[in-house]
Amino acid sequence: MLTVLRQIVEEVNRAPNLEQALRIIVRRVKQAMEVDLCSIYLTDYPSRQHVLMATEGLNPDSVGQVRLGFDEGLVGLVGQRNEPVNIDDAPSHPRYRFCPGSGEEQYHGFLGVPIIHHRKLLGILVVQRRLPKRFEEADLSFMVTIAAQLAGGIAHAEASGGIGGLRRDPGLSAVPENRPLQGLAGAPGVGMGTVVVVYPTADLGAIPDRRATDPDLELRAFRCAVEAVKQDIRRLSSRLGERLPAEEMALFDAYLMLLDSDSLNDRVVERIREGNWVQAALRDTIEEHVRIFREMDDPYLSERSDDIRDLGLRILAYLQENPPARPDYPQRVVLVANEITATMLAEVPAERLVGIVSARGSRSSHIAILCRAMGIPAVMGANNLPVNRIDGLEIIADGYTGRVYLSPSPEVRAEYTRLLQEETELLSNLSHLRELPAETADGFRIPLYINTGLIADIEPSQCSGAEGIGLYRTEFPFMAAEQFPGEEQQLQIYRKVLKSFAPQPVILRTLDVGGDKSLPYFPIEEDNPFLGWRGIRITLDHPEIFLVQLRAMLRANHGLGNLRLLLPMISSVSEVEEAMRLIDRACEELSEECGERVARPPAGVMVEVPAAVYQAEALAARVDFLSIGSNDLTQYLLAVDRNNARVAELFDSLHPAVLRALEQVVVSGHRHHREVSVCGEMAGDPAAAVLLLGMGIDSLSMTVSGLPRIKWVIRSFTRQEATRLLREVLEMEDVQQIRQHMATALERAGLGGLIRAGKY
Ligand code: PEP
Ligand code: MG
Numbered sequence: 001m002l003t004v005l006r007q008i009v010e011e012v013n014r015a016p017n018l019e020q021a022l023r024i025i026v027r028r029v030k031q032a033m034e035v036d037l038c039s040i041y042l043t044d045y046p047s048r049q050h051v052l053m054a055t056e057g058l059n060p061d062s063v064g065q066v067r068l069g070f071d072e073g074l075v076g077l078v079g080q081r082n083e084p085v086n087i088d089d090a091p092s093h094p095r096y097r098f099c100p101g102s103g104e105e106q107y108h109g110f111l112g113v114p115i116i117h118h119r120k121l122l123g124i125l126v127v128q129r130r131l132p133k134r135f136e137e138a139d140l141s142f143m144v145t146i147a148a149q150l151a152g153g154i155a156h157a158e159a160s161g162g163i164g165g166l167r168r169d170p171g172l173s174a175v176p177e178n179r180p181l182q183g184l185a186g187a188p189g190v191g192m193g194t195v196v197v198v199y200p201t202a203d204l205g206a207i208p209d210r211r212a213t214d215p216d217l218e219l220r221a222f223r224c225a226v227e228a229v230k231q232d233i234r235r236l237s238s239r240l241g242e243r244l245p246a247e248e249m250a251l252f253d254a255y256l257m258l259l260d261s262d263s264l265n266d267r268v269v270e271r272i273r274e275g276n277w278v279q280a281a282l283r284d285t286i287e288e289h290v291r292i293f294r295e296m297d298d299p300y301l302s303e304r305s306d307d308i309r310d311l312g313l314r315i316l317a318y319l320q321e322n323p324p325a326r327p328d329y330p331q332r333v334v335l336v337a338n339e340i341t342a343t344m345l346a347e348v349p350a351e352r353l354v355g356i357v358s359a360r361g362s363r364s365s366h367i368a369i370l371c372r373a374m375g376i377p378a379v380m381g382a383n384n385l386p387v388n389r390i391d392g393l394e395i396i397a398d399g400y401t402g403r404v405y406l407s408p409s410p411e412v413r414a415e416y417t418r419l420l421q422e423e424t425e426l427l428s429n430l431s432h433l434r435e436l437p438a439e440t441a442d443g444f445r446i447p448l449y450i451n452t453g454l455i456a457d458i459e460p461s462q463c464s465g466a467e468g469i470g471l472y473r474t475e476f477p478f479m480a481a482e483q484f485p486g487e488e489q490q491l492q493i494y495r496k497v498l499k500s501f502a503p504q505p506v507i508l509r510t511l512d513v514g515g516d517k518s519l520p521y522f523p524i525e526e527d528n529p530f531l532g533w534r535g536i537r538i539t540l541d542h543p544e545i546f547l548v549q550l551r552a553m554l555r556a557n558h559g560l561g562n563l564r565l566l567l568p569m570i571s572s573v574s575e576v577e578e579a580m581r582l583i584d585r586a587c588e589e590l591s592e593e594c595g596e597r598v599a600r601p602p603a604g605v606m607v608e609v610p611a612a613v614y615q616a617e618a619l620a621a622r623v624d625f626l627s628i629g630s631n632d633l634t635q636y637l638l639a640v641d642r643n644n645a646r647v648a649e650l651f652d653s654l655h656p657a658v659l660r661a662l663e664q665v666v667v668s669g670h671r672h673h674r675e676v677s678v679c680g681e682m683a684g685d686p687a688a689a690v691l692l693l694g695m696g697i698d699s700l701s702m703t704v705s706g707l708p709r710i711k712w713v714i715r716s717f718t719r720q721e722a723t724r725l726l727r728e729v730l731e732m733e734d735v736q737q738i739r740q741h742m743a744t745a746l747e748r749a750g751l752g753g754l755i756r757a758g759k760y
Contacts, residue, residue: 076095606629654729678701
C-alpha cells in the first residue's frame with residue numbers, strides 16, 4: 001500500500017493545476033481502494049459550503065453543482081467534526097442529505113475524511129460503495145494517510161489556482177483579491193511594487209560529459225569565465241556597499257575568496273586534464289562542493305551551498321556565452337524567487353528594490369538577515385507562492401506579518417499606500433534620534449549596544465548611535481578561516497573591534513560553536529547538536545583553543561581597557577569556575593611574559609539555558625555581569641528549534657514562561673549587584689523592550705538596524721509605565737494575549753508604526 005500511496009502523491013504533485021490534481025486523486029484512490037465511488041469536495045469559506053470538485057462515481061455534471069453547507073449532509077458532518085466519519089448505510093443516517101441528479105442514492109457504505117493543512121480544513125475526501133457495510137480499519141488508515149499527504153499539495157495548487165485557474169473555476173466563488181498568501185515575517189517594512197521573478201538561467205544538471213579536444217582552450221575558457229564572474233561580484237559588492245553594513249559585505253569577500261580558492265580551481269583544472277570538457281568539469285566540482293556544504297549541520301554553512309551553486313551557475317553562464325541578463329527593472333521591484341541569493345538581490349539597482357519574497361527560507365535565513373541589515377522588507381517561506389506565474393504582477397509584501405497580496409484590490413492598495421507614506425515619515429523621524437540618549441521619559445538610561453561579529457570593520461555600527469558592542473560573536477571569524485586562527489590572527493581582529501569603540505565597552509564572547517554553528521575544519525557529528533557539545537563545553541574540553549583565544553583577547557585590550565569577556569552556554573557553576581581559572585591563568589601567563597600586570601577584565605556569563613535561570617544567583621556571585629541570550633533561552637524553554645520554519649510560529653520570547661524566567665534572572669543578578677542585559681533578538685523587539693525596561697534591565701544589545709526603533713521606544717515610555725505593563729502581562733497566561741496587550745500599549749504610545757505597517 002505504501003508504494004501505491006507514494007505513487008499517488010507523486011502523480012498529484014506533478015499535476016499542472018488543481019483541477020487535474022483533483023481528478024487524479026479521485027481516479028487513483030477509487031482504484032486503489034477498490035470502491036464504487038470517490039469524490040472530493042473543497043471548502044469554500046466565503047460561501048461556507050463544501051463544493052464537489054471531482055468525482056468518479058457520481059454524475060459528472062454535478063461537479064460544481066453539488067454544494068453542501070457547513071452543517072449539511074454527511075460531508076458537512078466530517079467538516080464539523082474534523083475527523084473521519086464511517087457509516088454502513090448513508091441514506092438511513094439522520095444527517096444524510098439527498099442531492100437530486102447526482103446519482104448518489106445507489107451507494108450505501110460511506111467513509112469521509114477531512115483534508116487538513118496547518119490546522120485548516122481544505123476539503124473532504126469521500127469513498128462509497130454500493131454494499132451497506134462499514135469500511136475496515138485499514139481503509140480508514142489509508143484514507144487518513146492519503147488525505148494528510150495530499151493536503152500540502154492541494155493547498156499549494158489552490159493557492160496557485162487562486163491567481164488564474166481557480167478564480168475562473170465555476171465551482172468556487174471568486175477568490176477575493178485581498179486574500180493574502182501567508183509566509184513568514186522576514187524583515188520589517190512593506191514592499192509595494194512589481195514582481196520580478198528571478199531564476200537561475202543556466203542548468204548545471206543538464207551538462208553532458210564530453211571529451212575535451214583541446215584542454216588548453218578549455219582551461220583558458222574557464223579562467224576567463226571565473227574572471228568575468230569576479231568582476232560581476234566586485235560590481236555587485238560595490239553597489240551594495242552603499243546600503244549594507246560593512247560586516248555583511250564580508251559575504252562578497254567570501255565569494256571572491258571562493259572563486260580564487262584552490263579547492264575550486266584545482267579540481268576543475270584536474271578534471272579538464274583528465275579529459276573532460278570544461279562545463280562538465282565545472283559541474284562535477286560545483287556539485288561536490290554543494291554536497292559537502294549541504295551536509296554540514298550548521299544551517300549557516302549549509303545555506304552557503306546555495307551560494308556555491310549560484311557561483312557555479314554564473315561561471316557556467318559565461319562558459320555558454322550567455323552572461324546574466326540585466327532586465328529592465330521597473331521603478332519599484334519586489335524580487336521573487338524560489339530561493340533568493342545575495343547576488344540576485346545585488347543585481348537590482350538599490351534604489352529600485354523595495355522588497356523580496358522568497359518561497360523558501362525562514363527568518364533566520366541569511367537572506368533575511370541581509371534584508372534586515374539593509375532595511376528591505378522581506379517575506380520568507382511563502383511556499384504557496386506560484387512563483388512561475390506571477391512575473392510582472394502587482395504585489396504587496398508585508399514584512400511585519402508575512403502576508404503577500406498579489407494583484408491587490410483597490411482597497412488593499414489604497415490602505416497600504418497610506419501606511420507606506422506614514423512609514424516613510426516615521427523612518428525619517430527616527431534618524432533624528434541618533435544623537436539623543438536612550439533615556440526614559442522619567443530619566444532612566446538604558447545603554448543600547450549592538451550585536452556584531454562578521455568582520456572587524458564596524459564603522460556603520462559606530463554611526464548608529466550605539467554605546468558599545470554588547471555581543472561580538474567570535475565564531476564568525478573562526479568560520480571564515482580554514483583552520484583554527486592563531487593568536488596573532490585573532491589579536492588583529494579583536495584589537496580592531498575593541499579600538500573601534502574604545503573607551504566604550506566591547507563584549508567579546510568566547511567561541512560558541514556547536515549547535516547550529518560548526519566549523520568546516522572541526523566537524524561535530526551529533527544526533528542532537530543543540531543538546532550536545534556546544535559553546536563552553538567545547539572550549540573547556542579544549543583548553544589549548546580556549547587559552548589561545550583568551551590570550552588574544554587580553555592582548556588586544558592592552559592600553560584600551562574596554563574589553564569584557566562573555567562565556568556562552570553556561571549550565572553549571574563548575575563551568576564558570578573552570579573558565580574563570582583559565583582566564584586567570586591566561587592573565588598570569590601574559591603578566592609574566594610582558595613583565596606588567598594584566599588584570600582580569602570584567603567577565604560575565606550568558607544565561608541561555610533553563611539551568612542558568614534557576615542558578616542565576618549562584619552564577620552572578622561568581623561573575624561581573626549576566627547577559628541573557630534570549631534566542632537560545634526561548635528555544636530551550638519552549639522546546640522550539642530556533643531554525644525550524646515549521647515551528648517558527650511557536651517561537652516567541654513574549655511567552656509567559658520566558659518572561660517569568662527573564663524576570664527571575666534580573667532579580668537574581670540585582671540581588672548580587674550585577675548588571676543584567678539582554679543580547680538576543682528579543683532586545684530589538686519593541687514590545688519586548690518595554691517589558692525588559694519594566695523588569696529593570698540594565699542594557700540591551702541588538703542588530704544595528706533595530707537600534708533607532710528601540711531608542712524611540714525607550715524614550716517614549718516611563719519606567720513606571722513599563723513596570724505597570726509588565727505586571728499586567730505577567731498575570732496573563734497566553735502569549736497571544738500578551739502580544740495583543742503590548743500592541744495596544746505601543747499603539748497608545750504612538751509607536752504602532754514599529755510593529756506593523758504605517759505610523760499611527
Ligand atoms: C542567544 O542565544 O540569544 C544569543 C545571543 O546567542 P546566539 O544567537 O549567538 O546563539
Ligand atoms: Mg546563544
